[in-house]
Amino acid sequence: MELDGKVAIITGGASGIGRASVSTFLREGARVVIADINLEGARTVVVEEEAAGFAGRVVAVRTDVGSWDDVRAMVAAAVDAFGRLDVIFNNAGIPGGYPILEQEPDAHYYPIMRVDLDGVYFGILAAARQFAAQGTPGVIINTSSIYGQSAGERALVYGAAKAGVISLTRSAALELAEHDIRVVAITPGRANTPIIARFSEELTEFMAKEQLRGRLTEPSEIGEVVAFLASDRANAINGTVVSVDDGYIAFKNRLP
Ligand code: NAD
Numbered sequence: 001m002e003l004d005g006k007v008a009i010i011t012g013g014a015s016g017i018g019r020a021s022v023s024t025f026l027r028e029g030a031r032v033v034i035a036d037i038n039l040e041g042a043r044t045v046v047v048e049e050e051a052a053g054f055a056g057r058v059v060a061v062r063t064d065v066g067s068w069d070d071v072r073a074m075v076a077a078a079v080d081a082f083g084r085l086d087v088i089f090n091n092a093g094i095p096g097g098y099p100i101l102e103q104e105p106d107a108h109y110y111p112i113m114r115v116d117l118d119g120v121y122f123g124i125l126a127a128a129r130q131f132a133a134q135g136t137p138g139v140i141i142n143t144s145s146i147y148g149q150s151a152g153e154r155a156l157v158y159g160a161a162k163a164g165v166i167s168l169t170r171s172a173a174l175e176l177a178e179h180d181i182r183v184v185a186i187t188p189g190r191a192n193t194p195i196i197a198r199f200s201e202e203l204t205e206f207m208a209k210e211q212l213r214g215r216l217t218e219p220s221e222i223g224e225v226v227a228f229l230a231s232d233r234a235n236a237i238n239g240t241v242v243s244v245d246d247g248y249i250a251f252k253n254r255l256p
Contacts, residue, residue: 001029002231007082012092014041016193020219024227033078035063065119075126090123091143096158116161137180173239182238189245192216212247
């Protein structure tokens, strides 16, 4: 198994991409801390995974990734539960979707930045400190988005946060390499999760058609890539962006 013996935190693990990654990580031998603001949802995942045979290998912690205190407590909880930390998947996020002329900083800027950018920054900091204190290698995987790579409708703040995640990833990788810590970002395109489910059927169909194979990406397909990136087999991948968008950016950049 790829992740045998590793201890991983997955933020936003109660739903969507994070939820699917919990299953993949467990199947690959990891012990997993599900950190989510939705504690009830995270506990439901624990019960489901225990029933699937992973009892004793998965716990839930209520964490608001926009709070530095919570994120430090989350890492402490992982060490409490499993004795160490090897991987963090900074994945929790909230969507944008507001037209510029209707935006208010307090309602539309700070709340999105707080979760989508601050949350990743805090996760990098807290995990890196733990890895360095242990004196062991570590892997940090951050969820960006195609909106961090391209302009997007109603994505002024979300896109800025997700572009920021790519920048955090590159600079953190540069500085943490001497501690044998790898840092990688992933950019999902249109993944079949509750974030997408709030759109109309028509818009969802349109989005799916813009991926090269005309379909939404399943969260489990992204979980597979994340588990690979977390494993030693991906040891050569560092300080970069791994696209998990089924060719969305390629489609957008195509020539006639
Ligand atoms: P989702 O809504 O299914 O899951 C997000 C999870 O994050 C939820 O469990 C939620 O409770 C949790 N969360 C929200 N705010 C939090 C906070 N402050 N602290 C801790 N947990 C919090 O969404 P998803 O589609 O699985 O998205 C996961 C990540 O992927 C997000 O960062 C999102 O921006 C990104 N993404 C998704 C898509 C897509 O098409 N679904 C595309 C590109 C990027």
